[in-house]
Amino acid sequence: MKTTLSSIISDPSLAPEGKLKIDWVQAHMPVLNRIREQFAKDLPFKGLKVAISLHLEAKTAYLAKVVQAGGAEVAITGSNPLSTQDDVCAALVEDGIAVFAKYNPSPEEYHSLLERTLETKPDLIIDDGGDLVTMLHTTRRDLLPGIRGGAEETTTGILRLKAMEKDGSLQFPMVAVNDAFCKYLFDNRYGTGQSVWDGINRTTNLVVAGKTVVVNGYGWCGKGVALRAKGLGANVVVTEVDAIKAVEAYMDGFTVLSMEEAAKVGEFFVTVTGNRDVITGAHIAQMKDGAILSNAGHFDVEVNLVELEAMSVSKRTVRRNIEEYRLQDGRKIYVLAEGRLVNLAAGDGHPAEIMDMTFALQALSLRYVNDNYESIGKQVVKVPYALDEQVARAKLESLGISIDTLSEEQKSYLDSWAGHE
Known part of the structure; x- marks a missing residue:
């Protein structure tokens, strides 16, 4: 039409x-x-x-x-x-x-x-x-x-x-x-997990193996980002505000820290929460020289760029989709894709x-x-x-995959409260 x-x-x-x-x-x-x-x-x-x-x-x-x-x-x-x-x-x-x-x-x-x-x-x-x-x-x-x-x-x-x-x-x-x-089982987990690291790797051209990656948020998207970071050889830290999800991240084999603690050890940061001010100036003040900040949430509010700019003495583009912020003490903090969705703003x-x-x-x-x-x-x-x-x-x-179908007897058994032995 x-x-x-x-x-x-x-x-x-x-x-x-x-x-x-x-x-x-x-x-x-x-x-x-x-x-x-x-x-x-x-x-x-x-x-x-x-x-x-x-x-x-x-x-x-x-x-x-x-x-x-x-x-x-x-x-x-x-x-x-x-x-x-x-x-x-x-x-x-x-x-x-x-x-x-x-x-x-x-x-x-x-x-x-x-x-x-x-x-x-x-x-x-x-x-x-x-x-x-x-x-x-x-x-x-x-x-x-x-x-x-x-x-x-x-x-x-x-x-x-x-x-x-x-x-x-x-x-x-x-x-x-x-x-x-x-x-959410596939797009949020496997789609986000792969595309976020496609965007980060394409943009930075840096190795992930051996680095400490901080994933902020352990919903389905955060699970995917953490899983793929682990597959790339990273040491993965998860931050959460939900106690149940924090226990889940711990039992999935990841280190769970508060953001205040994670800020001190992270080298790559990926926010995936849907909320604002996940990474603030107070966190950035604790970060290592060369820390790389990226966002995989919908809006560009998860990393507080206003506070980062206020802390910085200079800002420049060092690669496509990478802004370098130099702090007063000489440390450099890098932000990917202006804090927008890194998998789409810096990838496909x-x-x-x-x-x-x-x-x-x-x-x-x-x-x-x-x-x-x-x-x-x-x-x-x-x-x-x-x-x-x-x-x-x-x-x-x-995919050419076939699966089984319940028989009428099996359906009847599952639907019945009596006769289960």
Whole structure:
């Protein structure tokens, strides 16, 4: 379906490079390919407009094309200023999708691109971090009557949505894709774990083996980052505020310290909490010369750069995506990708095979909310388990893996409270 909307992108001539990227990921996303074929037959979004705000790189672009195949008129923007890839944007425009995104826009321009995406008057949305939802509930409330619902990608976004639901502000249903099994077990753990270290290693070109890596937060993303750091030969320290997760990290073989203690021993730091001020000036004051700070949480607030700048006598770019801050005592602290998502701002994000499952959930969840928005109401809902299982089974089939099925006798046994011997 060709769009009639005008796009705002950096360079249309980059389209051939972007197309190659999209073709590559499409070849490695078999689950989404299957959904695209089904959508093309069923046209579940025929006559509807869909607005998408995600990290705009090749895998996201292919999701947009899958939604388009379902009959939708699609408009897309980026969810982070440094993760947008201009060549991918150009390729999507050639495919008839309205794109409002550029790499590294100013804060004002970034905001205007989000608003321009909403000005397409969508019926459905896919959000990452809650920016579209927040704008719809604040400066663009005039568009609320037309919104049927949507799906949210991230932990941060779901926290914002649940806060809105709790105080009665949420005006349409949202599906919490991040909370689905096929999202957090694979995307958050294995996807984040690999892509974070892809970004750090590509950017720094330094050895990880033998170094002390501090992972702030031991949720599913933190688990993945810690596991991959261990695989690279690092000594891994975990900091936590949740006692249960701290015990889990300890039993997984990691050293657990307070951030005050960890600041003194760390050489690489990776924040993965979704909260602000995880690393502050007080922590930085304790760090070793040459400490490298990076963030894998959605917003650039986990490392307090304002306090770091105030402590510094100079700042300079020493490599692409590396800023060197020199403190008054001569120590140097390095920050990767301006404290933004290091795996996307300084890398290509999660592997295609991982995002195949996540974006399959997004596509199916969007269809689910469109079919059921009236009965769901103004709340945050889980991805139905049947959709989770559908994605998992499709993934297994794409790998040529078969699994067992319970017999009727086994099902009866599990369902019965009597006769267990």
